[in-house]
Amino acid sequence: MDDKKRCETDILYLDEDQMIEAGVLDAGRCVDVMEETMGLLSDGDCLMGGPNHDAHGLMLFFPKESPIPGFPLNDSADRRFIAMPAYLGGRFHKAGVKWYGSNGRNRSCGLPRSILMFMLNDVETGMPLAYMSANLLSAMRTGAMPGLAVRHLARPDSKVLTILGPGVIGKANFLAVMSQMKNIDTVLIKGSTPASKSAKSFVDFVKAHAPQVKDVRVCATMEEAIRPADIVVEAISCKEGEWPEYKAEWFKPGVTFICTNAFNMDYRSIVDMRKVVDNLGMFVNYADEDDEGYDENGDREHTGCMGEDFVYMSRDGLLDLDTVDQIGDIVRGKKPGRKSDDEKILVSIEGIPIEDVAWGTECYENALKKGIGTKLKLWDQPKAL
Known part of the structure; x- marks a missing residue:
C-alpha cells in the first residue's frame, strides 16, 4: 500500500x-x-x-x-x-x-x-x-454457511429441502442452499404453527425466489417435515431451555441436516451419524465455560447447541472428538466430503466473526x-x- x-x-x-x-x-x-x-x-x-x-x-x-x-x-x-x-x-x-x-x-x-x-x-x-x-x-453470511455445507456434503440429486424456522435466517438459508442445489423441487416448511404468518409468508418467498420449486408445503409437525427430506436446515427461534426435540429415526439415509440454532437430540441416537462443525475450538470453549452437569437420571444435561454437545459426548466416551470434522478442512481437502449416498451427516454451525x-x-x-x-x-x- x-x-x-x-x-x-x-x-x-x-x-x-x-x-x-x-x-x-x-x-x-x-x-x-x-x-x-x-x-x-x-x-x-x-x-x-x-x-x-x-x-x-x-x-x-x-x-x-x-x-x-x-x-x-x-x-x-x-x-x-x-x-x-x-x-x-x-x-x-x-x-x-x-x-x-x-x-x-x-x-x-x-x-x-x-x-x-x-x-x-x-x-x-x-x-x-x-x-x-x-x-x-x-443474515446472509449465516445463511451462506448451510449453502457451503450442502455444496460439499449433500447428495447432488437432493430434491426435498426442509426449512425448520421460516424467519429471516430461514430465508437466508433457503437462498444459499438453492444457489447450490439445482434439483430441489419440493420445499417443506415448519413454523411455530401451520397457520403462523411466518410460515405462510415463507411460501410466498419460495414462489418468488425459486419458481422451479413445484411443491411448497407447510407441515403440521416436525416429523412430517423431516422424514421425506434430503436436506434439513434448522433455524428455529426459541427461548433458552425450550428447544425443540428431534428424533434420529426421523432422518432418512443420505440426509444432510444443518443446524444454525438450538435443539436437542438424544446423544446415543446420533453416535453413528457423521458430525461436522464450522469451528470445533469454539465449541470446546463453550463446553469449558458451561460445564454442563447431569440430570437426576444420570444423563448429561443438553445445552441446545449441538456442536457443544459433541464435546460433551466425547467427554462421556460416546465419540472420539477427532472424528468431528471441520468444514474448512473439507474445503482444503484435508477431510473428505460426503463418503456415501447413505451417509447421514449432522452439521452444527454457530457462526464466527x-x-x-x-x-x-x-x-x-x-x-x-x-x-x-x-x-x-x-x-x-x-x-x-
Whole structure:
C-alpha cells in the first residue's frame, strides 16, 4: 500500500440500501466467499477473540434484578449486547468487529429484535475503513454457511429441502442452499404453527425466489417435515431451555441436516451419524465455560447447541472428538466430503466473526468500485493534547 493511501482518513458509511446495492444479498457469491473464509480458518490465517483466538465474541448479559434504580434488566427475551472481533488473512487482510444489541420488545415498536452494525479496519494502521449496516450482512453470511455445507456434503440429486424456522435466517438459508442445489423441487416448511404468518409468508418467498420449486408445503409437525427430506436446515427461534426435540429415526439415509440454532437430540441416537462443525475450538470453549452437569437420571444435561454437545459426548466416551470434522478442512481437502449416498451427516454451525469480516470486506470493495456510500471525515489532522 502506498503512503498516500495508507494515510487516508475518510470512513465509508453504508446504510442498508447501499449495502443491497453493494451486493449484500448475493447468496451464491456469499457462499463462495464463505468457502474462502473456511479455508483460511483451516490454514490458521485468522484471529478471533479469547485466549485461544477462536471465540464467538464477548457478550453483555443483564441481571434479572438489581438494587440500582433504572439498571437495565434481563426482563425480555434475548436482551443482550455482543461484540464479535476478528482478523482475516488471505486476500482480505482486514480486521473488523460486529456489534449488536438485542431486545425481544423491539418488535412491539416495529424494530428488528437485533440491530447490528459492522466496523471494518485497516490491519496495518488501525484506521477505520467502513461502518456499515449489518443486519442483512449477518443474515446472509449465516445463511451462506448451510449453502457451503450442502455444496460439499449433500447428495447432488437432493430434491426435498426442509426449512425448520421460516424467519429471516430461514430465508437466508433457503437462498444459499438453492444457489447450490439445482434439483430441489419440493420445499417443506415448519413454523411455530401451520397457520403462523411466518410460515405462510415463507411460501410466498419460495414462489418468488425459486419458481422451479413445484411443491411448497407447510407441515403440521416436525416429523412430517423431516422424514421425506434430503436436506434439513434448522433455524428455529426459541427461548433458552425450550428447544425443540428431534428424533434420529426421523432422518432418512443420505440426509444432510444443518443446524444454525438450538435443539436437542438424544446423544446415543446420533453416535453413528457423521458430525461436522464450522469451528470445533469454539465449541470446546463453550463446553469449558458451561460445564454442563447431569440430570437426576444420570444423563448429561443438553445445552441446545449441538456442536457443544459433541464435546460433551466425547467427554462421556460416546465419540472420539477427532472424528468431528471441520468444514474448512473439507474445503482444503484435508477431510473428505460426503463418503456415501447413505451417509447421514449432522452439521452444527454457530457462526464466527471472520465470516462478517469476509462478507463485509466483499461489500466494502464492491461499494468502492461502484462509488456507493457516504464518506465521513474522521479529522483533517489528529489533534494532540
